[in-house]
Amino acid sequence: MSVARFWRKIPQRYNLIGTRCESCGRHYFPPRSFCPDCRRGGKIVEYRFPGTGKVVTHTVIRAASEQFENTTPYVLAIIQLDEGPRLTSQVVAKPEDVAVGTRVRSVFRRIMADGESGVIHYGTKFVPVKSEK
């Protein structure tokens, strides 16, 4: 991924900056300029997600594309943030510690590098949180 293409999404990739529609209260990640429900009647404002949520579904990637080949196996999951939006990310954990419903929180991590001398891309992954009794 080119430097500019990565750089322009840094707020979202590093800090989970999305949007919220003040008309209907729905949250969006990645950010949207239009609320699909309210359309032009919506009022979109920036929203920083605290990054807590749960695992909706998951897998363990054992055969990856080139940029991820040296990081296999890794846990890939769809996470539902507590505000509602879902996103695809990695869960930094042993596969047996991740299940449907596992509570997670976001962490800042290295995602991949463009070859040995290229740019290192960072972003948001998740880790399981211990259940609070």
Added chain:
Amino acid sequence: MRDVAIIGIGCTTFGEKWAASFRDLFVEAGSLALKDAELSGEHIDAMYVGNMSAGRFIEQEHIGALIADYAGLSTRHIPSTRVEAACSSGGLAFRQAVIAVASGMEDIVVAAGVEKMTDVGTGVSVDTLAGAADREWEGFMGATFPGLYAMIATDYMHRYPLTREQLGMVAVKNHRNGAKNPIAQFRSEITLETVLSSALVADPLRLFDCSPITDGAAAVILAPLDRAREFTDTPVRVLATAQASDTIALHDRRDISCLDATVVAGERAFAMAGLPREKIDFLEVHDCFTIAEICAIEDLGFCKKGEAGRLTEEGVTALNGDLPVNTSGGLKACGHPVGATGIKQVCEVVQQLRGEAGARQVDGEIGLTHNVGGTGATVVVHILGVT
């Protein structure tokens, strides 16, 4: 709108075709289709070609003109258009050709599909295919195509009573069919044990749950139904063409385990054909992974959600079952040259309806094709029938 018929079909063998170039593949498929229709190039009014990613697989764009040129049609200057919708490029090219004939704009139209995937290494092909999903918010995080379908499988198996064995039986059944198909990439039967002991690719999916990397091309020729018998004694009628879209990213879907675009495209197709589902005799569905065939059968409405695994185990979807699914061997055993797959599905249904399917012949007068782009962001459904 005019009624449309298929008057010719042609398909290369599918596989790792080291000796054949991209151009060789579509020229072979096109020649076979023309020969089948007993036509020559000067009859062709227009071409639509489905191709996902020649740009990355062979670093060649501008496929429409290239194909017309190497088909020997450059001096006739026919309109030739590339159509792209990831793995549903072929189905969509067919749909564009049907619309062109139905509208009255063109009479004799070629719909083709081609993909040359083995000129790059596995890493590049995996990454290229990941472009069918959301590059920014899925691929960037390390999602692969098997990985996305694996997450569908995890969600599905968490909610419905599908066993790992039933999932494997989809692959066993499709290899059994593929073994009877002269063009199939894999022409040997496999056992359930082979599937269950193969390497994990993305849990719970194993190597034998996945369709392969394939080179191949397919072509069909369309004409107005009222002219079809000028060319063939066995025209096949296009009873319905339907297409639907959905969110590009799997995580944004209403339901991870239900492809809403399949549901909608299916409903639109049945409405257009004016037929209830019970009239459909057999299906060619998009089994890029075993879980995809399970979802397709259910989302097209042939059984309730959660039942397709049991139907597979009971043999309902086998060649001699009540609803044969993927008589060609499907993407799993016949192979999946992504841009060609949607056209190959049409070729298979036409062969079946003409009674030319040899050892894998099933009874039936109406067949359905179901072609998926990405994880369900585009779905194209066609219903074809004897005349």
